[in-house]
Amino acid sequence: MSAEPKTSQPPVVSHKDYRWEGVDLLPYKEDGTIFKDVTRQILFPGGFDLPVELRYFEVGIDGHSTLERHEHAHLVVVNRGSGKVIVKGRVYDVGLNDVVHIPPMTWHQFRATNGEPLGFLCVVSTERDRPQRPGPEEVEELSQAAEVGEFIRV
Amino acid sequence: MSAEPKTSQPPVVSHKDYRWEGVDLLPYKEDGTIFKDVTRQILFPGGFDLPVELRYFEVGIDGHSTLERHEHAHLVVVNRGSGKVIVKGRVYDVGLNDVVHIPPMTWHQFRATNGEPLGFLCVVSTERDRPQRPGPEEVEELSQAAEVGEFIRV
Numbered sequence: 001m002s003a004e005p006k007t008s009q010p011p012v013v014s015h016k017d018y019r020w021e022g023v024d025l026l027p028y029k030e031d032g033t034i035f036k037d038v039t040r041q042i043l044f045p046g047g048f049d050l051p052v053e054l055r056y057f058e059v060g061i062d063g064h065s066t067l068e069r070h071e072h073a074h075l076v077v078v079n080r081g082s083g084k085v086i087v088k089g090r091v092y093d094v095g096l097n098d099v100v101h102i103p104p105m106t107w108h109q110f111r112a113t114n115g116e117p118l119g120f121l122c123v124v125s126t127e128r129d130r131p132q133r134p135g136p137e138e139v140e141e142l143s144q145a146a147e148v149g150e151f152i153r154v
Numbered sequence: 155m156s157a158e159p160k161t162s163q164p165p166v167v168s169h170k171d172y173r174w175e176g177v178d179l180l181p182y183k184e185d186g187t188i189f190k191d192v193t194r195q196i197l198f199p200g201g202f203d204l205p206v207e208l209r210y211f212e213v214g215i216d217g218h219s220t221l222e223r224h225e226h227a228h229l230v231v232v233n234r235g236s237g238k239v240i241v242k243g244r245v246y247d248v249g250l251n252d253v254v255h256i257p258p259m260t261w262h263q264f265r266a267t268n269g270e271p272l273g274f275l276c277v278v279s280t281e282r283d284r285p286q287r288p289g290p291e292e293v294e295e296l297s298q299a300a301e302v303g304e305f306i307r308v
Contacts, residue, residue, distance in 0.1 A: 011241040011260075015251035043253050048227030049279045052206055054253075073202030077275060079233060079251060087165040097169035097233060099197050099208075106165075121231060123277060125203045 037063030046126035053126055058119040059112040064153045067109040072128035074102035080119025083112040091151045191217030200280035212273040213266040218307045221263040226282035228256035234273025237266040245305045
């Protein structure tokens with residue numbers, strides 16, 4: 001790791017209404033994958049002895065992240081609203097301060113199902129592989145669990 | 155990193171009233187350093203491709219963490235209440251969702267100064283050095299900034 005983080009952020013980055021001072025509001029992804037109403041803010045780009053990024057994602061009401069998997073893991077803490085997530089072939093309710101571990105090569109998708117946004121902090125390695133999306137056979141396999149089949153958006 | 159985290163936590167660790175399901179409530183430190191009314195919960199012990207721990211610390215009303223510095227960095231997000239922190243020789247107000255970067259070898263101390271607990275998530279490397287406490291000369295040097303001298307508890 002470099003000795004300094006990649007930005008010149010001050011030691012305290014103030015927050016107001018789910019925006020952080022000096023932090024850009026970014027599109028969730030720019031690669032045309034299937035998602036709906038998700039934004040991204042990079043709160044820590046990696047640096048010092050911490051080879052991880054900290055991001056804040058916000059899924060708008062009725063929005064969803066991309067259904068995907070990858071070799072890298074996610075460590076998530078919900079810090080706004082509530083919703084649901086599929087992980088390890090099950091659908092879970094998540095709310096404020098719930099922690100979600102998404103292990104390597106695990107299909108996952110977040111949805112803001114409860115009439116409020118779903119916002120969460122996500123820790124991820126600075127060096128990581130590209131996400132994979134499911135093909136038709138994988139969607140069929142995932143959908144054998146009825147609750148998952150009804151839940152996923154592809 | 156090992157392929158699996160060191161605990162058998164489920165993918166979703168539910169939260170209620172600042173306790174996480176199946177997560178022990180630990181003393182902040184067990185080494186007799188100077189602190190007041192602080193607890194610790196380990197929400198992620200490191201694992202997969204993430205060589206970091208995620209901890210939740212809670213400083214009770216009028217409590218404070220140890221004034222210390224170390225080679226490893228901290229990445230902090232406040233998720234309960236508010237208070238103040240000294241970092242890089244200045245005292246900052248912190249509240250919900252504010253992010254605090256504590257670079258290597260930077261004196262820091264959190265205090266719950268606002269009549270409510272101060273709770274925060276803290277990301278730290280799984281491999282790290284022991285904290286150092288200030289000696290009398292370092293306390294004197296820190297205290298040359300009046301706001302810091304009045305703030306620190308040693």
